[in-house]
Amino acid sequence: MADTIKALTIDVEKDGWDKSRGFVMRDVPMPVLDEKKNPEDALSVILKIRYAGVCGSDRGLWYRSAWKDMVHESLAREKKTTRINGHEFVGEIMEVGSMVERLYHDPDENNPVKIEKGSLVSGDSHVTCGRCYQCRIGEEHVCLNEAILGISIDGIFAEYMKIPAKNLWAVDQSRIRPEVASILDPFGNAVHAATSVDMRGQRVAIFGCGAIGLFSVLLARNFGAAKVIAVDVNPANLAMAKELGAHETVQIQKKKKAHEWEADDEALVRVRELTYGKGVDIAMEMAGPASSLNNCIASTRRGGHVIVFGIKDGDVTVPDFSRMVVVRGLTLHGIIGRRIFATWQIAQRVLSDKTNGVQDKIWNVILKKGKGTVLDFADFTPESFEKAMAEHPKIVFRIKG
Ligand SMILES: [Zn+2]
Ligand SMILES: [Zn+2]
Incomplete structure (x- = not known):
């Protein structure tokens, strides 16, 4: 596999936050699992990103109207000046760390969708610590030490990505089309709010x-x-x-x-x-x-x-x-994030019900059957991206669709 991949990033050094805008497409290193160097890679997977949703928070980053402190503070901690954006995704698991099967592979034979190599997965954009008070009492969406993909840690506007397996939600492709699966995370925000x-x-x-x-x-x-x-x-x-x-x-x-x-x-x-x-x-x-x-x-x-x-x-x-x-x-x-994974379960059920029309309406009305709303990542230009953001409430990148 190639040593570098394409990724869409925000650069905080250039011009200063308030005077700049937009994202920059650049080559970044291909993410790898290296358990000798990073023992926690045993709990992570490498994903090939197929579709990625563009969020209101990505608009906020593009126009520098939100998230200034979280981006700056997290980059300062990592001693970096660029952040890979994006946090809504569906992708294929290419590689798994050595502990992933033992901890995250559902042993229930009746469950057809699993966290394993080759699976299609979406996942929560909040990477939580599992150790703080909130995490311990089942309120991970308000984790004390949370990091948000694409904001306070590198995100998923990229061809490949490394992510903790505990964030993943296996997608049943027979029930949810991939473009809609890529926006399970923001749909989950609405489910969290409405429930x-x-x-x-x-x-x-x-x-x-x-x-x-x-x-x-x-x-x-x-x-x-x-x-x-x-x-x-x-x-x-x-x-x-x-x-x-x-x-x-x-x-x-x-x-x-x-x-x-x-x-x-x-x-x-x-x-x-x-x-x-x-x-x-x-x-x-x-x-x-x-x-x-x-x-x-x-x-x-x-x-x-x-x-x-x-x-x-x-x-x-x-x-x-x-x-x-x-x-x-x-x-x-x-309301912040989603209840992990109670909200995801409700979201999946609402979308899987063919009689309520919800999934069809998302695809036909909000995503306009992909017309102008599904953009090829490889063809990204700032002009076409801004135009699409202005014209549609939701757009999605096709990365390796
Ligand atoms: Zn979002
Ligand atoms: Zn926590």
Whole structure:
């Protein structure tokens, strides 16, 4: 095999963080398992990456609007200046460390999908320590020492990659197409968010209809929400939300405001009308800006739930916090990552059910059957990548598909 492979990287030295943007395609060493040098390689595998999803967090890295500290601090620790990006993947196991079979190969003969050489796998992007308090009590998604692929350790926008076997989730190719399997990780974010409260019979507003907001529309319907209201600034995203099953859509009109964190009053009036004056039971913040958080808080009824998922660097102002949140008895849920692997199991079941239409809608509507959304990694250019990011809520690299 070749000594070097192609990888898409972020370079923190050049120009400084705030003045630069984009990723650089470069040759990096082929990853190898070398248990003499790194004993923990016994627990890892080498993957050939077939498809890789481009996440909202990759957009944040591309435009340098998020993750600045995590990228810098982790690179300083590793004494490096470039990070391989990307964390959503499906790939084939090419090589396994000497302990992988003993620890990660399911002995159940009835399980047709296994962690073994030749298997197709996806996996969680959070590499957890297994030793901290949270890991020990089964809350690995909030591990004290977690590293996130493509942000605080090297990721998967590359032809090959080394990854701990404990992160892998074996994919049954007869049930999930590979392009969709490559986005199990962000779909899992939406599953985690949508299962954090009981949605049966509830009115749910989803603020921000990028990929994970759109997945949330599908899931809210699937989990029995009584009314799903999709809110976004972009009419194309709202049209998709409608096609995916949103009962109502509300477009936020961009207006000049005294502060960027101020709520969008006209949209809130519309949400209130659609809930007969009550406000929604559950609001999902899936966009990031402070104004979106304030929209969620203001549109939720007394006693309701606000699910906070969007990420943006910097401070947030919530005006009149005590009255709006405490006195009104709201519950705020911060959602990060996925429950490992409880969320993955639910995600797989929802996608494998051929009658609920979820997998087909992801492929036909969000990924537009691959038209303009599946990009050949070998043909990467900054211009075509930026264009695809601007035109579609979700894009996927075909690397060795
Ligand atoms: Zn992601
Ligand atoms: Zn831990």
